[in-house]
Amino acid sequence: SQQGEEDPQALSIQEGENATMNCSYKTSINNLQWYRQNSGRGLVHLILIRSNEREKHSGRLRVTLDTSKKSSSLLITASRAADTASYFCATGINDYKLSFGAGTTVTVRA
Amino acid sequence: DAGVTQSPTHLIKTRGQHVTLRCSPISGHKSVSWYQQVLGQGPQFIFQYYEKEERGRGNFPDRFSARQFPNYSSELNVNALLLGDSALYLCASRTGTSGGTYEQYFGPGTRLTVT
Numbered sequence: 001s002q003q004g005e006e007d008p009q010a011l012s013i014q015e016g017e018n019a020t021m022n023c024s025y026k027t028s029i030n031n032l033q034w035y036r037q038n039s040g041r042g043l044v045h046l047i048l049i050r051s052n053e054r055e056k057h058s059g060r061l062r063v064t065l066d067t068s069k070k071s072s073s074l075l076i077t078a079s080r081a082a083d084t085a086s087y088f089c090a091t092g093i094n095d096y097k098l099s100f101g102a103g104t105t106v107t108v109r110a
Numbered sequence: 111d112a113g114v115t116q117s118p119t120h121l122i123k124t125r126g127q128h129v130t131l132r133c134s135p136i137s138g139h140k141s142v143s144w145y146q147q148v149l150g151q152g153p154q155f156i157f158q159y160y161e162k163e164e165r166g167r168g169n170f171p172d173r174f175s176a177r178q179f180p181n182y183s184s185e186l187n188v189n190a191l192l193l194g195d196s197a198l199y200l201c202a203s204r205t206g207t208s209g210g211t212y213e214q215y216f217g218p219g220t221r222l223t224v225t
Binding site for chain 2 (some may be wrong): 004033035040041042043044045048088090094096097098099100101103
């Protein structure tokens, strides 16, 4: 079973617009991570936020975490065509595995 | 530095056959994890190995097994293949044992098709 669920399942935006996707999870976590996957290949780590953090930035990425609501959001600002990909949230619960959601597919139109 | 490498890239097998997938972690990384990603879904955790010992196992049948070698490379073996084993198999490495704490570096994956 998957710990996290991303919303929406798919997102289509114009280049230059912002893209926001959400992740909800079920159990207590140590941290939450966001990954990007292009064309069904390997995943690329984007950002990690620990359970005692509320917001984190990395370049055009902004991640928030609300442990009381068991949810996180990923914002990509000023999107580019190269941002077209699937985005996954992954929760770190114990010391040996990540639990991934089903992902949000983002399409950035030129 | 080279990233995580996996071989082969693609593989086609017949039901009932056996398959071995290989992974070489980033230099200096002692932990290797395996994930299965079925089309349209997120990766599912299969195994984690650290210092040649299994440290975690996901909800997969005994047909799935793995091992880690002294050079920290790893093999994933799947016996008696089923159509449902068709998936992208991802290997990830990291430095420490705490898979939930540190970011993982993923390889490009092996696309397995079972016919």
